Amino acid sequence: MICRRHGRKPTMALWMLVALADLAILAAAAGALVTISVLVALVVLAGGVIVARPLLTKRATKVRA
Numbered sequence: 396m397i398c399r400r401h402g403r404k405p406t407m408a409l410w411m412l413v414a415l416a417d418l419a420i421l422a423a424a425a426g427a428l429v430t431i432s433v434l435v436a437l438v439v440l441a442g443g444v445i446v447a448r449p450l451l452t453k454r455a456t457k458v459r460a
Contacts, residue, residue, distance in 0.1 A: 422430040 425433075
């Protein structure tokens, strides 16, 4: 019988479900206004990172003589 390693992907999926349930409980306890405010702040922060990333990378440009 071929033995396979147990506990890799199923364990990770289980912990992700637990984390998602924790976030749902936290959102329900905090209230709708706080939850929406936190989500908007995260979207603005992620958008800022996406916009700033190309601006902060240094790219060598070829100068024509």
